[in-house]
Amino acid sequence: MSSNQQQQTVTVYTVIKCVNGDYETERPFQDGDFVLKIVGTCPKDGGNLYISGIYAVVPGEKESS
Ligand SMILES: [Zn+2]
Numbered sequence: 001m002s003s004n005q006q007q008q009t010v011t012v013y014t015v016i017k018c019v020n021g022d023y024e025t026e027r028p029f030q031d032g033d034f035v036l037k038i039v040g041t042c043p044k045d046g047g048n049l050y051i052s053g054i055y056a057v058v059p060g061e062k063e064s065s
Helices: none
Strands: 011-018 024-028 038-041 048-057
Touching: none
Parallel strands: none
Antiparallel strands: 011 024, 011 048, 038 048
16 A cells, blocks of 8 residues: 655745835745845846745645635
């Protein structure tokens, strides 16, 4: 008898913000991402975009509020 281990696929997202607080976006986590890393420039004011957070989404555990 073999036991099947179900692997949950966790999707990780990276939250990116402008240092001036006027822009925020998200994208799938990329290798090398870490909090406070500078990842580009703001399309609105040209300020630095930095990673403000990284979070994981587990399928089937949707929060409804
Ligand atoms: Zn900005």
